[in-house]
Amino acid sequence: MTSTNNKRTAADAGLPEGDNAPCCWVCLEEGPDKTGAPLVRDCSCRGSSGFAHLSCIIKHAESEGRRVAMENAETGAALFAKAFEYCPNCKQQYQNEVIYKLTKAAVDFTDREYKDVTCGYLLCHTLSNRLTVIDPKNNADDKAEGEESCTKILSIIEDMKCNELLGLFWKETYVYFEATAYGAIGGFFMRLDTEESLTKAKQYVEKARDIFRETENEMPMLMAEKKIASIESKISGEENLCVDTLQKIYAYLQRTIGETDPQTIGAGADVAEALCLSFHAIEGERLLSKLVELSRRVHGMDHESTKRSMSYLQRMKERIVITQDGQPFIALRYENDGDKCIVKDPTIEDEKETRMSASGIIPYLGTPVVCKGLQQLTHLNGKIGDVRKVDLEEGKCQVHFQEAGLEHAKIKFNHLRVVFDLPPLDA
Ligand SMILES: [Zn+2]
Ligand SMILES: [Zn+2]
Structure with a gap:
């Protein structure tokens, strides 16, 4: 990952030193930590809140992880790693360098303290998360690390399935992690973007889709279908717009989080775009006009969701x-x-x-x-x-x-x- 966001450090954000200087939300100290590493922040926190030392976030996340692992021994993998991914102040995912470093720390921590085969799904989860942020196409180290992670994930899944005790309730408890892991492996090979890796990517995402379908996890199943369509586009060089799948995703979000949620509006705009690209222009334009209206009314003119859909509508209206x-x-x-x-x-x-x-x-x-x-x-x-x-x-x-x-x-x-x-x- 190349994008460092220096504006997010306290000094570069123009925040004062002295009385009102920002401090680390974990240790409450101002300024760099013992190793000289500055306060960082890359989430949705604003003002002087949300700054922390990376080393402090890691320590905090590790103790959260240990607590969750103790309390929910079997199902808490997402919760287990949550503190490595989400800022507890603004509840948003960390971004850029911060998430890049934290996902690595999460893998190291899990690998160190949860080696036992019965905990394999935890490592499977943190490795899968890690796979989604590395950059195999532009970074040779990331490529090597990613390939190693894929092998590791697959062998963990095998070991867990072969374990007599775990094998018994694999289907109910762990199969979701298996599918998620295949999805992450598929995503990694997709971003590697070679002829060979794309074929592999398709195989893994199809495996994920089949499991999600079998276990009736509708949304991840649809997301997998969408990913498969875009892999197929890359392989064939011909656009596969998968309007059908996009429409199902849109309908699902309307049903579950409501039609005014920015995510739903974004999914609707994806449908409109695919309709237009397949020359169903009138249907696409009508849908997008409706979404712009909705977004403007609910979120206001300045909201990202409104701005994005409006600028797209403008292009769509070009005859x-x-x-x-x-x-x-x-x-x-x-x-x-x-x-x-x-x-x-x-x-x-x-x-x-x-x-x-x-x-x-x-x-x-x-x-x-x-x-x-x-x-x-x-x-x-x-x-x-x-x-x-x-x-x-x-x-x-x-x-x-x-x-x-x-x-x-x-x-x-x-x-x-x-x-x-x-x-x-x-x-
Ligand atoms: Zn600190
Ligand atoms: Zn935050």
Whole structure:
């Protein structure tokens, strides 16, 4: 991991020395620890709260780990490692260098104190966490460490399954850790990003998905499916948008954490994006407009979730057209009763607007259109749809209509007009 965030140290954050100087929330001392290491903070804490010595966080997390291991001997792996991952003040995950170092400390601690095979799932868990933060593609040490961790995880799982006692209740108690570990191994090989590693990645994530499916863990199962789709995209070089899976994830989050949660809104935006990329532009734009509205109302204009979805909606509303010779433009509006179309060149910044004959521009893939002046297929006049294919030789676009029951049809260019603002659904 390369990104160090120096602004998070006390001095660089511009915080005062002396009376109001920030102090470590564990040992309450100001300034560096005995080894000279400064206070760190990389979570969502603000102001002067949340600073600590890394050595202090580790000591604190270790004692939390020991306490949990004693209290919930069997099921507490996530809880066991929680203090290595989450800031207890703001409850958010540590970031960047801090999480990088803490996940290593968690592995070392588990390896040192919980070596017994009956505790294997604890080490399995901390190793899996570690795998998610290392950077095998850009860092040779991380790559070596990751490969070693994968081997170790697999052998722990084997040992635990073979152990007579543990094997008996493997299915109920430990199988979730097994699936999570396969997911982490798959993620590691995916980020390694070689032809060979991607094939391995797919195998492991499929194993994880199958276990999650069998044990009816819907969300992790869907996340695994999404990961498999993106591995397949990397392998084949062809985008696999997995709209279906994204829709299921969105529906799941709506059901469980509610439709206004930023995470749900983000999942909805993923669906909208995939719809647009597969040229279901109208459906995608309607969904995203709804999400922007929702986010604005609930979280306000300045919230990350609102800003992100708004900027994406803006891009989505760009209406792409091409000329006969295939040059793309962004259409802005019609003039002269639709005879002329005002366009601009998307490749030139601050490009002036150009006026073109409306019959000379062709709505491109994913552009919402309306039919006009058809002599045959007259029932399609006034109907809106997405352009899903453009055939320059034939002079026609294949349009898929919004209205239920309408078959898609090939329409001549001169009978199509770009729709700039989608009509409300009920109209
Ligand atoms: Zn301290
Ligand atoms: Zn915090």
